[in-house]
Amino acid sequence: xxxxxxxxxxxxxxxAALGLSGCAAGNSExxxxxxEGATGGTLTLGSLADIKSFDxxxxxxxxxxxxxxxxxxxxxxxxxxxTLSPMLATEWSYNDDNTVLTLKLRxxxxxxxxxxxxxxxxxxxxxxxxxxxxxxxxxxxLVSAVDVVDASTISITLSEPDPALxxxxxxxxxxxxxxxxxxxxxxxxxxxxxxxxxxxxxxxVSGSQFTFTANPDYWDPxxxxxxxxxxxxxxxxxxxxxxxxxGQIDAALLDPKTGAQAEGxxxxxxxxxTDWMGLFLFDRDGAITPELKDVRVRxxxxxxxxxxxxxxxxxxxxxxxxxxIFNKDTAAxxxxxxNAYPYDPKKAKSLLAAAGYEDGFTLRLPLLPGTEAILAVxxxxxxxxxxxxxxxxxxxxxxxxxxSGAKYSxxxxxxxxxxxxxxxxxxxxxxxxxxxxxxxxxxxxxxxxATQTGGDDSAELAHAVNEYVVDEAWFAPFFRPSQxxxxxxxxxxxxxxxxxxxPSIYNYSPVN
Amino acid sequence: MLTFLLKRLVAxxxxxxAIACLTYTxxxxxxxxxxxxxxxxxxxxxxxxxKSAELGxxxxxxxxxxxxxxxxxxxxxxxxxxxxxxxxxxxxxxLPVTLALIVSAIIIIAILATLLGMAAAVKRGWIDRxxxxxxxxxxxxxxxxxxxxxxxxxxIQLSLFPATSSISPDSPASAWVASLTLPVxxxxxxxxxxxxxxxxxxxxxxxxKDYVRTLRSRGVSExxxxxxxxxxxxxxxxLTVLSLQFIGMLGGVVxxxxxxxxxxxxxxxxxxxxxxxxxLVMGVVLYTVVIVIIVNLLVDLANGWLNPKVRVx
Numbered sequence: 034x035x036x037x038x039x040x041x042x043x044x045x046x047x048x049a050a051l052g053l054s055g056c057a058a059g060n061s062e063x064x065x066x067x068x069e070g071a072t073g074g075t076l077t078l079g080s081l082a083d084i085k086s087f088d089x090x091x092x093x094x095x096x097x098x099x100x101x102x103x104x105x106x107x108x109x110x111x112x113x114x115x116t117l118s119p120m121l122a123t124e125w126s127y128n129d130d131n132t133v134l135t136l137k138l139r140x141x142x143x144x145x146x147x148x149x150x151x152x153x154x155x156x157x158x159x160x161x162x163x164x165x166x167x168x169x170x171x172x173x174x175l176v177s178a179v180d181v182v183d184a185s186t187i188s189i190t191l192s193e194p195d196p197a198l199x200x201x202x203x204x205x206x207x208x209x210x211x212x213x214x215x216x217x218x219x220x221x222x223x224x225x226x227x228x229x230x231x232x233x234x235x236x237x238v239s240g241s242q243f244t245f246t247a248n249p250d251y252w253d254p255x256x257x258x259x260x261x262x263x264x265x266x267x268x269x270x271x272x273x274x275x276x277x278x279x280g281q282i283d284a285a286l287l288d289p290k291t292g293a294q295a296e297g298x299x300x301x302x303x304x305x306x307t308d309w310m311g312l313f314l315f316d317r318d319g320a321i322t323p324e325l326k327d328v329r330v331r332x333x334x335x336x337x338x339x340x341x342x343x344x345x346x347x348x349x350x351x352x353x354x355x356x357x358i359f360n361k362d363t364a365a366x367x368x369x370x371x372n373a374y375p376y377d378p379k380k381a382k383s384l385l386a387a388a389g390y391e392d393g394f395t396l397r398l399p400l401l402p403g404t405e406a407i408l409a410v411x412x413x414x415x416x417x418x419x420x421x422x423x424x425x426x427x428x429x430x431x432x433x434x435x436x437s438g439a440k441y442s443x444x445x446x447x448x449x450x451x452x453x454x455x456x457x458x459x460x461x462x463x464x465x466x467x468x469x470x471x472x473x474x475x476x477x478x479x480x481x482x483a484t485q486t487g488g489d490d491s492a493e494l495a496h497a498v499n500e501y502v503v504d505e506a507w508f509a510p511f512f513r514p515s516q517x518x519x520x521x522x523x524x525x526x527x528x529x530x531x532x533x534x535x536p537s538i539y540n541y542s543p544v545n
Numbered sequence: 546m547l548t549f550l551l552k553r554l555v556a557x558x559x560x561x562x563a564i565a566c567l568t569y570t571x572x573x574x575x576x577x578x579x580x581x582x583x584x585x586x587x588x589x590x591x592x593x594x595x596k597s598a599e600l601g602x603x604x605x606x607x608x609x610x611x612x613x614x615x616x617x618x619x620x621x622x623x624x625x626x627x628x629x630x631x632x633x634x635x636x637x638x639x640l641p642v643t644l645a646l647i648v649s650a651i652i653i654i655a656i657l658a659t660l661l662g663m664a665a666a667v668k669r670g671w672i673d674r675x676x677x678x679x680x681x682x683x684x685x686x687x688x689x690x691x692x693x694x695x696x697x698x699x700x701i702q703l704s705l706f707p708a709t710s711s712i713s714p715d716s717p718a719s720a721w722v723a724s725l726t727l728p729v730x731x732x733x734x735x736x737x738x739x740x741x742x743x744x745x746x747x748x749x750x751x752x753x754k755d756y757v758r759t760l761r762s763r764g765v766s767e768x769x770x771x772x773x774x775x776x777x778x779x780x781x782x783x784l785t786v787l788s789l790q791f792i793g794m795l796g797g798v799v800x801x802x803x804x805x806x807x808x809x810x811x812x813x814x815x816x817x818x819x820x821x822x823x824x825l826v827m828g829v830v831l832y833t834v835v836i837v838i839i840v841n842l843l844v845d846l847a848n849g850w851l852n853p854k855v856r857v858x
Contacts, residue, residue: 086628166584166592166599167584168583171589171592172587174589218624218629221624221628221629221630222629222630236713236714236715237713237714238714239635239638240813242713242808244715265806268816269803269804269806271693272709272803272805275696279701279708281707281709430578430582430819430820430821433586434578434581466589
């Protein structure tokens with residue numbers, strides 16, 4: 034009898050499980066507007082990455098940018114072409130030595146919990162960001178004080194000039210949430226901002242889907258184009274492609290290989306670049322690989338790389354070959370530096386010989402899982418000029434820690450090309466994570482100082498920095514890969530956002 | 546019966562504790578870069594030190610483990626280090642998806658495998674040959690290849706099913722059906738043939754036994770012999786295969802879940818393990834072990850019910 038009742042219980046559980054998949058025939062999720070409030074219906078986006086926390090201080094913006102932008106406004110808005118325009122701050126200006134930035138705030142903004150935006154709220158956010166040790170905390174590490182000037186004005190004081198501060202206020206440090214909510218544990222999962230949309234927490238699953246509905250009290254109705262915005266986290270490339278091709282999502286980032294399938298399905302491509310990829314030649318003082326101290330060796334490596342072939346074979350030609358690390362949209366860029374080291378193995382060998390290494394040498398490179406093909410090509414092309422590459426497998430989770438921890442004298446990577454000062458802070462300055470051996474020189478230091486204190490001319494002054502690191506062959510860049518963003522042009526119009534992983538939430542409009 | 550259950554319960558708790566210790570220790574030794582993973586590539590050394598201290602990563606293993614255990618014993622599995630959501634909450638939203646997927650697949654496999662296996666054993670001839678050949682093919686083709694073929698054909702070309710999951714907390718039962726159909730089919734094709742093969746050989750073995758001959762000589766109908774006696778004796782073999790398949794699927798559906806973007810345990814397990822989200826990994830492991838223990842217990846009880854000889858007194 035006991036067994037029979039157990040069997041019944043099992044049967045009920047099984048039936049319940051089947052019941053979940055048991056009744057009703059498939060009416061798929063409605064994708065059209067419900068017709069109230071805003072007019073744009075539903076926008077469904079595929080996101081490559083999950084969000085870690087909705088706490089602005091714990092935000093890291095890359096692929097997650099539009100998710101945060103749905104919930105939070107930023108102090109300054111970065112337009113599609115990279116120009117900075119007013120958002121929560123209506124105007125801002127620096128003092129004479131670029132160490133105090135004063136921002137005037139809107140006075141008609143309320144957060145989704147009913148609190149009003151004022152100078153004290155903005156200060157509370159920046160203080161919280163500085164204190165909370167989040168992923169992007171170092172972006173405003175130079176901020177020494179945030180002060181309330183009057184009810185709608187704050188001033189941000191820097192310990193030394195930071196030409197990227199205004200840019201950073203369009204990023205994680207600029208996200209402004211309701212001060213009362215920032216202190217609570219709920220902020221990790223439920224954002225309380227003033228953004229165009231409000232999270233529908235009941236219909237969101239971390240790591241899978243975030244559903245937002247239009248914020249009924251939004252101060253800028255022109256920015257709020259949809260009734261509902263759904264982000265589906267689709268980390269797997271195949272799943273993302275399938276979801277897009279079958280119409281489950283309206284837009285998503287794919288890659289050159291899956292792009293062909295998307296084009297076959299009639300989707301529209303939006304192309305832009307965000308990264309450069311290639312070799313970092315970290316050990317410019319020869320600490321672990323003495324050969325790399327000689328600039329001719331670093332230049333030889335640059336001449337040994339057949340960039341056009343690598344681009345064609347590994348990225349199906351989707352990108353632009355380059356030998357510089359600064360992006361095309363900044364004044365630091367120099368078209369001439371895109372081909373500073375043409376493919377020339379003969380010249381590479383003679384440079385090596387001139388440096389006294391005609392017999393070559395051994396270079397140890399870390400191997401990031403998934404980049405076997407790239408490293409195989411690098412290994413081959415360097416072998417052609419006599420450099421033996423020893424590959425060392427490094428688990429994905431350790432890769433950044435290892436290469437920024439001075440474990441390797443050189444490494445392959447794909448990194449962000451932001452504003453010139455952002456690039457400098459991440460890849461060139463002695464404090465940069467990707468300058469693990471703290472390489473520098475008096476000439477470079479002078480060019481860096483000029484850039485840092487250059488105010489409005491900062492980006493142009495960074496040109497000298499660009500020239501220096503190209504001449505000195507600090508890097509061996511291969512190309513700027515194209516971000517291949519596909520969308521269904523029958524339902525959505527997408528404007529690319531320069532130097533950003535995916536377009537901002539403001540860049541989508543419904544097609545009527 | 547009660548002592549049997551009690552014994553199993555105690556054994557289960559011991560296993561659970563042992564696995565918790567082992568997992569925590571393994572995670573401890575691979576936790577060097579957790580602060581870096583949380584804070585990302587641009588974090589400074591000072592940031593990393595502060596984060597490690599905040600999470601207690603600078604504490605010795607035993608202190609960390611006891612801290613975790615103390616909390617776990619009070620029913621608090623903590624919060625994810627990466628997303629801040631409660632571990633129990635994360636599991637609660639994801640477990641139903643994975644269980645619905647696996648339980649549906651196992652039930653269908655059980656029914657189909659029994660029918661196919663018995664047909665092959667009783668009729669032999671071409672049915673048997675088809676089942677035997679299909680078993681080899683079904684085992685040889687990985688589930689994810691089947692999954693991709695199914696998506697391409699039925700979801701993208703013919704638009705019969707969603708290509709990726711449309712399951713969310715607000716989705717109606719129909720979304721569950723539509724989203725789970727293709728993954729279940731992929732798992733069933735992969736699993737049914739092996740199970741059918743087991744049922745087939747068990748049934749053949751039983752049909753050769755003396756009691757079958759005796760029953761036949763008494764004039765008991767072939768149908769009664771087959772369904773009342775033979776199937777009952779052959780069932781333990783099938784049940785064992787099914788339970789092994791079920792347990793295998795708990796880990797094996799990871800790839801299927803990824804292809805269909807199902808918000809199940811698989812994706813959670815993979816992501817939390819690669820990142821080093823220790824509270825979440827521990828939660829996933831504990832729940833998985835509990836499910837495995839329960840399944841094994843159910844199979845033992847079912848075997849006892851089917852076959853009085855193995856019943857414990």
